[in-house]
Amino acid sequence: MHRLFLAMLLIVPLFVVGKQHTVSGYIMQQSNRETLMSAYVTDTLNLQKTISNQSGFYSISLPEGKVCLKASYIGYNENIASFRLEGDTVINFYLKEKDETIGEVTITAETPIHEQTLMGKTLIPIEKVIKTPSFAGVPDLLKAITTIPGISSGSEGRSNIYVRGGDRGQNLILLDGAKLYNTNHIGGFVSLFNADIIKQVEVYKSGFPSRYGGRASSVIDITTRDGNREKLQGKFSLGILNSSVSVDGPIGKKVSFNAGLRTTYYDLFTIKSRLEYRGSDDGTYFGYTFYDANAKLTYYVSDKHRAFVNFYSGNDYNKSKYKDVAASTIATEEISDYNIYNSCVTLGDRLTLSSKTIWQNSFTFSRYKNMLGTTNTDSIYGGKKTTDIYNTSTSIAEYNLQSRIEYYTSRHTLKGGAEYSNYHFVPGISHTYNENSGSGQMLDTIQGYTTPISSNEFSLYVEDDIDLGHSIYMNMGIRGVLFSCNGYNYMKAEPRISLRAMLGKNVSFKANYTVMNQFNHVIVSSSGIFEKEIWITSTEKIPPQQAQQISFGIFGTALSSKIELSVEAYYKRMTNLLEYKSTSVNEIAITSLENLITKGGKGDAYGMEFQSKYTHKKFSIDASYILSWNYRQFDELNKGEQYPFLYDRRHQFSILASCVMGKHYSVNTNFVFATGSPYTIPEAYIKRTNGSEYAYYALSGINNYRMPNYHRLDVALVKRELTKHGRVQQFTLNIYNIYARQNPASIFFRDGKLYQTSLFTIVPTISYTLEF
Amino acid sequence: MKERIYSLIIAVSLFSSCEKTIEVDYSKINMTDKIVIQAYLNSETDIKAYIYKTLPLNNVIGNSYLQSPNVWLYQNEEVFTQLHETDSSLYVLNDSVKLKKNTDYKLVVEAEGFETAVSNSQQIIEPVTIDSVYKEYDTIRWLGNFYVQFNDPNPDYNKYSIQINTYSRYMQNADGFIGGTLNDEGFTTNSRLYSDTYKTRSDSAIVKIYTYSQTLIDFEDSYSNYEVSYGEKQYESVFPVENFITNGYGFFGAQAISTYTFIWEKRN
DSSP states (O other): OHHHHHHHHHHSOOOOOSSEEEEEEEEEETTTOOBOTTOEEEETTTTEEEEOOTTSEEEEEEESEEEEEEEEOTTBOOEEEEEEEOSOEEOOEEEOBSOOSSSSOOOOOOSOGGGOSSTTEEEEEHHHHHHSOOGGGOOOHHHHHTTSTTEEOOSTTOOOOEETTOOGGGEEEEETTEEOSOOEEGGGTEESOOGGGEEEEEEESSSOOTTOOSOSSEEEEEEEOOOOSSSOEEEEEEESSOEEEEEEEEETTTEEEEEEEEEOOGGGGGHHHHHHHHTSSSEEEEEEEEEEEEEEEEEEEETTEEEEEEEEEEEEEEEEEEEEEOTTSOEEEEEEEEEEEEEEEEEEEEEEEETTEEEEEEEEEEEEEEEEEEEEEEEETTTEEEEEEEEEEEEEEEEEEEEEEEEEOSSEEEEEEEEEEEEEEEEEEEEEEETTTOOEEEEEOSSOOSSOEEEEEEEEEEEEEEEEETTEEEEEEEEEEEEEETTEEEEEEEEEEEEEEESSSSEEEEEEEEEEEEOEEEEEEEETTEEEEEEEEOOSSSOOEEEEEEEEEEEEEETTTTEEEEEEEEEEEEEEEEEESOSGGGSSOOSOGGGTEEEEEEEEEEEEEEEEEEEOSSEEEEEEEEEEEEEEEOTTSGGGOOEEOTTOOSEEEEEEEEEEETTTEEEEEEEEEEOOOEEOOOSEEEOOTTOOSOOEEEOSSTTOEEOOOEEEEEEEEEEEEEOTTSOEEEEEEEEESTTOOOOOSEEEEETTEEEEEEOOSOEEEEEEEEEO | OHHHHHHHHHHHHHOOOEEEEEOOOGGGSOOOOOEEEEEEEEETTEEEEEEEEOBOGGGTTSOOBOOSOEEEEEETTEEEEEEEEEETTEEEOOTTOOOOTTOOEEEEEEOTTSOOEEOOOBOOOOOOEEEEEEEEEETTTTEEEEEEEEEOOOTTOOEEEEEEEEEOSSOGGGOEEEEEEEEOTTOSSSEEEEEEEEOOOOSEEEEEEEEEOHHHHHHHHHHHHHHHHTTOTTSSSOOOOOOOOBTEEEEEEEEEEEEEEEEOSSOO
């Protein structure tokens, strides 16, 4: 099969007709010279067109002679260049935004769906993230992504992502090319992406190009803004949960920057509590804070060469203290520290070698660390104090090198490259220490290694976006991966193919088949609202997960692409999945997680997704319906029988609507409905009447029952206006779950009855944003 | 004041959780009463089998006593003997019966109105040999470290339950209990060492080490996981208690007990 793909790549001929020259360049916004992705460049005389890539670069081969190039992007005025083509030419287009009023931001749209070769790809402009009503009024990228059919958020209010039956750890999340291993603040209720610094997001749930690898279910590729090259600008947002500030602008003529800071300020209001706690013999104190810091510098070496460095650092910190003076004069103080660190750095370089060739290189470093520390101080026997310290942590660090070449011809866009990752895992270290005796021990609680585990992943890939003629387009590629850990190697080949055939001017048929392997796995343990994601590597005992997916569908547009309609069917088969077979991962005395998880699991996910969109200047509506089935099977669980996955929801329906009212006001609404999640309830109660060691509910199978259906409506009212100083300010009233639906967050069984707990029955919040 | 307002907003807005009762459609749940077997094979002359029935979900405080079951012990897949009831729901061997080592035993329970329940098979297991018991004092923290050294003849099993009861002639309130479980994964020899700390001054101790068959370990582990996960929202799925009985619930496990009495020569 793999050989066939390789052969097709080599055999497909390059059709070149007549004497041709290449026109290439970048498409940028006029106001700030930020590049525009997925903008069209059309030769209106020869009726040929191309689309700008992720960095705004386009390249089109045209016959010698007169050409009339039109650059267009929805929400921007067209720009036309008419000239006689006599050789390779470079033309940069600067597009001006159409609507310069202070009214609602126009949502920029991607390429009409029937014209995209890749199926399963969605481009999310950051404006959509900002407009989507969200929990606590915080614009949340991951929650906006869950409005895409086939992607769900899992638990109430959280920002986890589950794509077409995949687990939350199967999503490749890239921030300017650097992988992120944890994307949550406050246990998942807020994602760590500061919307103010993001330019755009590409989401793939199928049809993965071969340049992406390492995760089984999805790719979320986030690009941050390079920064305004014309003037200094910024934005300040004040919300109930957090506030943020971002600034971007030029530094001289060749450098631009973009920086953002977001933080919660709960701790500021608890200073008094902290002081009171210090001055008393007993009491409790709870503090929580998180922050995100982003910074990006872009150096425009020349028109053909740019380099950038991007930095992200985020931290969640929770400190809780408890102390009590009992009558027995034994004083006890317990201090808990909970820390989650995320950071990444990208050094990137993009060089236009010729009008047809681009060379990109990057070095990234990513790190995730989760630490929990507890300090217990006891005063015993005559006031002598003894302190016991217990720390546990889990972490992963990755060094990644990538190099890629893109080559454009009239009918081909070839991309090929290499990627190398070096991982350092410390899955679970616990450290106990007694301050007085000096005794302590260090124990690896997860995989039984006494030093960090190192693994290496090397990949080579090639892909081609081919115009086969007769309105048939194909994206075909293959990725080969060599993974090595402790002398044990895995070698995998991942063929990817996507096909698009135009059935009419505005209707196309698409199909794709992809294989993805995942060598790093996440397992999640919880403590209260906090979740600990533990990354473990594939070893001889833990083989890589694999997902094979086939999908196909019909895509069409009408009314000049104002209406988009699509129906898509998919089947995904996942193998070598992992699952807990024990709750003991929260305990200290674990010697090896490999014995606590069950391996070799299989997952089957299939369904159909229907989507319709209508976009008008003042009104837009996006409705989707998903019919899906999602199952798991492990030999060691549920007697080896297949059972519904936790987020198996038979029906899902959502409507996202936006309406501009007058010059200053707009309303955004989001309604979601989903069949209740599967849940496990018993079939009998076991207890000996005259006493017994064991009393329990007998469970006939995992996830054998369903929670009540989930639905809610969120509404955001936005007022956007100019201040007397000519700056744009925005007030937002956001109401999450406006009709206070008691949706099930969890269910438990007691005395023959089911009890349901609900979170967030109605959450009204306000926020203020000032652009300067 | 600001703190209170802020906390109030946060509390009302973010953590406005509630609890309500929802109806269960019992017609979707199989609620046929079944036989429960919880049985231990302790030695060549000792089987303790608790036999009763499940309770329906809508009457969990009902009576689980199973009327007049026939409890058969099978030896190598053939009927060997019948157990009799000595206490409510407790069935044991007749005095004259002696079981063999390295032989498979299983229980079959018949009762009117119930499907016949069949247990898993078990063999008698060997107890560990306790080699020595000693203690040391940590004079800084005034804690005793208690050590039990023993030899494990069961390389297939990897868990022990250790119970240490301590006694003092001079301090009536000093009697204490310590103990726990010990996993023996990773050991290359049969020699094991268990240690624990305690604060009680004592001059004698009785040490008991329980060795469990794999069935019993699996059942106990699954029960422990069930207790932690059931009704707790932090676990995405509830871990079911493992079942080893065909047409019923429960387990047939084997265990062995070793006892060691230790007296200190002088009071510490």
